[in-house]
Amino acid sequence: MSRIPAPSRLITLTTDFGTRDGYAGAMKGVIRSTAPEAWVEDITHDIAPGDIRAGAWALRSAIPFFPRGTVHVVVVDPGVGTSRTAMIALADGQYLIGPDNGVFSWVLAEAAQVRAWSLHDRSWRVKDPSNTFHGRDLFAHAAALIAQEGDPELVLGGDMVPMVCGWARSIQVEHGGTGEIVHVDHFGNLVTNLRLPSLLPGQMWKIQVPGCGLCLHGLKRTYGEAEPEQALALTGSHGFLEIAVRQGSAARQLGLHPGEKVTLSRLDA
Amino acid sequence: MSRIPAPSRLITLTTDFGTRDGYAGAMKGVIRSTAPEAWVEDITHDIAPGDIRAGAWALRSAIPFFPRGTVHVVVVDPGVGTSRTAMIALADGQYLIGPDNGVFSWVLAEAAQVRAWSLHDRSWRVKDPSNTFHGRDLFAHAAALIAQEGDPELVLGGDMVPMVCGWARSIQVEHGGTGEIVHVDHFGNLVTNLRLPSLLPGQMWKIQVPGCGLCLHGLKRTYGEAEPEQALALTGSHGFLEIAVRQGSAARQLGLHPGEKVTLSRLDA
Amino acid sequence: MSRIPAPSRLITLTTDFGTRDGYAGAMKGVIRSTAPEAWVEDITHDIAPGDIRAGAWALRSAIPFFPRGTVHVVVVDPGVGTSRTAMIALADGQYLIGPDNGVFSWVLAEAAQVRAWSLHDRSWRVKDPSNTFHGRDLFAHAAALIAQEGDPELVLGGDMVPMVCGWARSIQVEHGGTGEIVHVDHFGNLVTNLRLPSLLPGQMWKIQVPGCGLCLHGLKRTYGEAEPEQALALTGSHGFLEIAVRQGSAARQLGLHPGEKVTLSRLDA
Numbered sequence: 186m187s188r189i190p191a192p193s194r195l196i197t198l199t200t201d202f203g204t205r206d207g208y209a210g211a212m213k214g215v216i217r218s219t220a221p222e223a224w225v226e227d228i229t230h231d232i233a234p235g236d237i238r239a240g241a242w243a244l245r246s247a248i249p250f251f252p253r254g255t256v257h258v259v260v261v262d263p264g265v266g267t268s269r270t271a272m273i274a275l276a277d278g279q280y281l282i283g284p285d286n287g288v289f290s291w292v293l294a295e296a297a298q299v300r301a302w303s304l305h306d307r308s309w310r311v312k313d314p315s316n317t318f319h320g321r322d323l324f325a326h327a328a329a330l331i332a333q334e335g336d337p338e339l340v341l342g343g344d345m346v347p348m349v350c351g352w353a354r355s356i357q358v359e360h361g362g363t364g365e366i367v368h369v370d371h372f373g374n375l376v377t378n379l380r381l382p383s384l385l386p387g388q389m390w391k392i393q394v395p396g397c398g399l400c401l402h403g404l405k406r407t408y409g410e411a412e413p414e415q416a417l418a419l420t421g422s423h424g425f426l427e428i429a430v431r432q433g434s435a436a437r438q439l440g441l442h443p444g445e446k447v448t449l450s451r452l453d454a
Numbered sequence: 455m456s457r458i459p460a461p462s463r464l465i466t467l468t469t470d471f472g473t474r475d476g477y478a479g480a481m482k483g484v485i486r487s488t489a490p491e492a493w494v495e496d497i498t499h500d501i502a503p504g505d506i507r508a509g510a511w512a513l514r515s516a517i518p519f520f521p522r523g524t525v526h527v528v529v530v531d532p533g534v535g536t537s538r539t540a541m542i543a544l545a546d547g548q549y550l551i552g553p554d555n556g557v558f559s560w561v562l563a564e565a566a567q568v569r570a571w572s573l574h575d576r577s578w579r580v581k582d583p584s585n586t587f588h589g590r591d592l593f594a595h596a597a598a599l600i601a602q603e604g605d606p607e608l609v610l611g612g613d614m615v616p617m618v619c620g621w622a623r624s625i626q627v628e629h630g631g632t633g634e635i636v637h638v639d640h641f642g643n644l645v646t647n648l649r650l651p652s653l654l655p656g657q658m659w660k661i662q663v664p665g666c667g668l669c670l671h672g673l674k675r676t677y678g679e680a681e682p683e684q685a686l687a688l689t690g691s692h693g694f695l696e697i698a699v700r701q702g703s704a705a706r707q708l709g710l711h712p713g714e715k716v717t718l719s720r721l722d723a
Numbered sequence: 724m725s726r727i728p729a730p731s732r733l734i735t736l737t738t739d740f741g742t743r744d745g746y747a748g749a750m751k752g753v754i755r756s757t758a759p760e761a762w763v764e765d766i767t768h769d770i771a772p773g774d775i776r777a778g779a780w781a782l783r784s785a786i787p788f789f790p791r792g793t794v795h796v797v798v799v800d801p802g803v804g805t806s807r808t809a810m811i812a813l814a815d816g817q818y819l820i821g822p823d824n825g826v827f828s829w830v831l832a833e834a835a836q837v838r839a840w841s842l843h844d845r846s847w848r849v850k851d852p853s854n855t856f857h858g859r860d861l862f863a864h865a866a867a868l869i870a871q872e873g874d875p876e877l878v879l880g881g882d883m884v885p886m887v888c889g890w891a892r893s894i895q896v897e898h899g900g901t902g903e904i905v906h907v908d909h910f911g912n913l914v915t916n917l918r919l920p921s922l923l924p925g926q927m928w929k930i931q932v933p934g935c936g937l938c939l940h941g942l943k944r945t946y947g948e949a950e951p952e953q954a955l956a957l958t959g960s961h962g963f964l965e966i967a968v969r970q971g972s973a974a975r976q977l978g979l980h981p982g983e984k985v986t987l988s989r990l991d992a
Contacts, residue, residue, distance in 0.1 A: 195755055197748065203500065203640035205508065207515030208691075210466065210497035214519030217464055217495070221521065225495065226755070226763065228748035231741065234641050235701060239743065246745030250752030250859070252759065263701060266676025316676040318691030321519070371741035372772050407804025407854040422746075422856030432773060432801060472769065472909035474777065476784030477960075479735065479766035483788030486733055486764070490790060494764065503910050504970060532970060535945025585945040587960030590788070 189300075191335045192280050193254035194223045196328050199243060200260040200320060201232035208318070212258070212325040219329035228257075235263035237288045238443070241353060242368040242376075244281075245291035246423060253278030256328045260320030261288050271323055273340060274301035274347055280337065282324050285345070290353035305342030355380045355425065361450035364426070366443050373434025377447045379426040389452040392418040392426070396445045399428070402452075414438075458569075460604045461549050462523035463492045465597050468512060469529040469589060470501040477587065481527070481594040488598035497526075504532035506557045507712070510622060511637040511645075513550075514560035515692060522547030525597045529589030530557045540592055542609060543570035543616055549606065551593050554614070559622035574611030624649045624694065630719035633695070635712050642703025646716045648695040658721040661687040661697070665714045668697070671721075683707075727838075729873045730818050731792035732761045734866050737781060738798040738858060739770040746856065750796070750863040757867035766795075773801035775826045776981070779891060780906040780914075782819075783829035784961060791816030794866045798858030799826050809861055811878060812839035812885055818875065820862050823883070828891035843880030893918045893963065899988035902964070904981050911972025915985045917964040927990040930956040930966070934983045937966070940990075952976075 196216055202208045209230045216225055228247045232240045240261035248257055262269075262284040270285040276296035281289050282304070293299050304327055314322035327340045355378045356364045364379040384404060392401040401418045404426075411417035411431040416439065421427035426449060430438050465485055471477040478499045485494055497516045501509045509530035517526055531538075531553040539554040545565035550558050551573070562568050573596055583591035596609045624647045625633045633648040653673060661670040670687045673695075680686035680700040685708065690696035695718060699707050734754055740746045747768045754763055766785045770778045778799035786795055800807075800822040808823040814834035819827050820842070831837050842865055852860035865878045893916045894902045902917040922942060930939040939956045942964075949955035949969040954977065959965035964987060968976050 195759075197751075199745075199748075204496065204498035205500040205502075205512060206637070206639045207468075207497055207512035207517075208639075210468075210495075210512065210516030211519045213466075213495045213497070214516055214521075214524075217493075217524070218519060218521045221464075224755075226748075226751045227496070227742065227765070228745055228751070229742035231743040233743075243743060243745035243748065247748030247752055248745075250749045250756060252752075252756045255752075255755070264678045267678035315689075315691035317688065317696075321691065368744070370744045370746075409802050409805035419855065420853075422853035422859065427855075473765065473767035474769040474771075474781060475906070475908045476737075476766055476781035476786075477908075479737075479764075479781065479785030480788045482735075482764045482766070483785055483790075483793075486762075486793070487788060487790045490733075496765070533947045536947035584958075584960035586957065586965075590960065 189275060189337055190254050190278055192256045192331045192337055193252065194220065194332045195226065195252065195255045196223050196332055197226045197228045197251065197255060197257045198230070199228040199232065199240060199257065200230045201234050201236065201240065202230050202260065204230050208321065211321045215321055215325040216329040219326060220333035223329060223332050232261050235261065237261055237286055238352060239368070240288045241291045244289065245295065248279050248292050251279060254280070256280040256282065256332050258324050258328045259283035259288055260324060262286065262319065265319050266316040270345065271304040271319060272301055272345065272347055273304050273327065273337070274299060280331070282328050285347050287348045287350040289347060290350040293347055293349050294353045301345050301347040303342035303345050304340050354378060358382070358449055363446055363448045365447060366441060366445045369436045369443060373430070373436040374421070375428040375435050375441055376421060376423060377426045377428070379447065379449050380424055381420050381426060384420065387453065391450050391452055392428070393448045394428070394439070394441065394445060395448070397439050397441055399439060458544060458606055459523050459547055461525050461600045461606055462521065463489060463601045464495065464521065464524045465492050465601055466495045466497050466520065466524060466526045467499070468497040468501065468509060468526065469499045470503050470505065470509065471499050471529065473499050477590065480590045484590055484594040485598040488595060489602035492598060492601050501530050504530065506530055506555055507621060508637070509557045510560045513558065514564065517548050517561050520548060523549070525549040525551065525601050527593045527597045528552035528557055529593060531555065531588065534588050535585040539614065540573040540588060541570055541614065541616055542573050542596065542606070543568060549600070551597050554616050556617045556619040558616060559619040562616055562618050563622045570614050570616040572611035572614050573609050623647060627651065627718055632715055632717045634716060635710060635714045638705045638712060642699070642705040643690070644697040644704050644710055645690060645692060646695045646697070648716065648718050649693055650689050650695060653689065656722065660719045660721055661695070662717045663697070663708070663710065663714060664717070666708050666710055668708060727813060727875055728792050728816055730794045730869045730875055731790065732758060732870045733764065733790065733793045734761050734870055735764045735766045735789065735793060735795045736768070737766040737770065737778060737795065738768045739772050739774065739778065740768050740798065742768050746859065749859045753859055753863040754867040757864060758871035761867060761870050770799050773799065775799055775824055776890060777906070778826045779829045782827065783833065786817050786830050789817060792818070794818040794820065794870050796862050796866045797821035797826055798862060800824065800857065803857050804854040808883065809842040809857060810839055810883060810885055811842050811865065811875070812837060818869070820866050823885050825886045825888040827885060828888040831885055831887050832891045839883050839885040841880035841883050842878050892916060896920065896987055901984055901986045903985060904979060904983045907974045907981060911968070911974040912959070913966040913973050913979055914959060914961060915964045915966070917985060917987050918962055919958050919964055922958065925991065929988045929990055930964070931986045932966070932977070932979065932983060933986070935977050935979055937977060
């Protein structure tokens with residue numbers, strides 16, 4: 186296993202805990218107790234409780250931008266303490282530690298290279314770990330240990346194939362295709378799983394959302410190119426087709442949710 | 455006072471400021487101006503405004519997991535500028551800086567060793583401190599100073615006995631007892647102050663909440679052992695009896711609040 | 724330009740992204756990839772979407788307390804990708820990086836020394852930056868680069884005069900004056916733009932808000948000097964006249980919003 190890159194001392198946290206109960210703070214305490222020189226960066230603690238799909242999207246947005254060797258601790262874990270596996274994976278050089286429940290789906294689906302192991306359960310574990318807070322007693326502790334020692338093998342169990350949920354699937358569009366809304370962001374923008382080619386001048390696209398009767402012609406380059414409160418379509422910063430409302434919430438104005446079908450077709454081809 | 459451990463350069467923040475006004479940011483600025491090498495970790499800024507009891511709970515959840523010598527700055531301070539004392543305490547090796555208004559109740563009640571002092575008011579203080587933002591002008595500044603210099607005596611005033619509120623009281627249960635709900639967490643889980651012995655197989659417990667007619671038989675090990683949307687009782691990660699609803703909010707579903715009585719009795723003893 | 728101070732490795736983030744989509748996390752990833760030793764501190768990610776004025780207030784509250792050379796990245800940017808300029812400024816030793824859309828108004832208006840440049844668009848830029856996420860692809864990257872290299876000239880374009888909005892204007896009061904509410908904070912306190920002289924014992928002030936009929940006599944020193952749920956006026960930690968309700972929200976109780984006129988007059992002069 187000598188080809189596994191060493192973990193760095195940079196650890197990120199992504200949870201559905203909020204911060205007000207001190208649970209996220211406890212994880213930081215555990216990390217700093219084991220790895221006094223670690224850098225802990227919050228990605229978010231605001232995933233809706235138990236919303237694995239929203240967690241998976243946040244990780245996709247953030248993880249690829251971190252330096253290789255970063256250790257990402259993720260606790261969106263409605264099945265904590267049940268038979269779901271505690272896992273560690275390495276995806277394009279990023280360490281992922283958390284429950285094997287699909288929360289890493291997007292990151293794993295889009296990585297070129299993935300290896301995954303169960304977190305083994307040896308002497309490094311805290312004494313009397315709780316059954317309900319693996320984020321503190323297991324995941325944060327494992328992350329801190331490998332960040333401190335620079336050695337992932339301290340926590341590697343058996344090889345495994347991690348769960349990748351069906352919704353983490355992008356559709357490469359050439360001349361047209363049908364996908365769906367996969368995420369509604371903080372601004373109410375509707376992100377689809379339709380990945381567009383590089384746009385060339387003169388291309389004419391039609392975007393239809395049958396569920397609400399919306400039909401847009403043409404892709405904008407940025408939000409400000411639409412009139413205030415008008416719907417528009419563009420390629421978002423994630424590379425996917427996105428439907429937005431300038432200075433408003435497309436989700437609220439159009440009444441759309443994840444799962445809604447979106448069709449893209451090229452008119453000039 | 456040579457037996458006082460040196461403060462580390464790790465400083466945590468717990469406030470009811472939210473973040474959007476920049477007040478929490480100002481505290482970080484003050485800390486970094488005085489202690490450029492300090493590590494500042496947010497525990498939370500989302501305590502409800504003035505909710506001392508909720509702040510006390512968050513501190514109990516987080517503080518014991520930090521390394522000894524960590525300096526915890528706490529600003530849930532509805533009485534700022536009045537006669538309430540600005541204090542610094544040392545509780546099992548953790549430095550606590552904030553108002554003496556009960557917000558440290560749980561941490562102090564559960565610590566084996568406590569000493570407390572008023573924050574003295576000497577030359578280290580900022581010029582013209584505001585009367586309404588001691589978090590920035592007093593507490594953050596004192597924390598940064600002792601973290602930077604490694605010397606708590608720079609800010610120690612007279613010895614004092616800090617306030618410990620009556621609600622910060624755990625009840626050790628052997629065969630049964632009556633306690634109350636002390637905290638409702640982000641997931642809607644109802645945390646009581648009933649501390650259970652280590653659970654042995656075969657023990658049969660009955661949990662009753664007279665206020666809502668709830669009666670549960672048996673303790674689960676984790677949330678996933680109940681049916682979806684069913685209520686369950688378990689020992690939470692804090693060591694207390696907790697009432698939860700799988701994939702739901704017990705607080706909302708059962709209509710319960712802090713202060714509600716909970717009775718635990720052992721049926722097999 | 725040799726008199727420009729070197730940027731430090733301390734970078735702050737202020738956005739309207741929330742955290743749950745991972746966009747703020749992506750900015751941290753970009754920063755850590757370029758500047759592995761940078762310290763990243765969140766000021767806030769909770770500015771209301773597109774609320775430039777609220778962002779400007781948060782920056783005013785926080786930025787002056789950071790050490791000189793700190794690099795502040797700000798993304799409240801409803802006009803991303805349009806003709807608004809991407810800028811870098813130096814205001815009393817603080818580096819400001821973000822859109823030139825007024826979000827720096829308060830900081831610039833109150834700084835003694837300001838210089839500003841467009842962010843130039845040279846080889847340091849990421850390949851294929853998105854049109855909709857300059858926070859990640861432009862601002863965070865520029866901040867990390869100058870923090871890492873200690874050299875702001877790497878990103879300086881042409882000199883420019885940054886936008887300072889009319890609402891970022893404080894009114895120095897001697898014996899009386901009329902100003903307006905400029906910010907409603909997390910506690911519902913109403914912050915005005917009336918700046919008072921140092922208060923002397925015996926001064927008698929009258930505060931009137933015609934819009935709601937409120938008339939208060941006298942300034943309190945701190946919140947706790949009023950009766951619970953009563954309105955009071957005081958000089959806030961920002962140096963401005965503030966109207967508050969003890970243990971309550973003045974904004975909700977009085978039904979007031981930014982823009983409402985407030986008159987201050989001295990009765991004893």
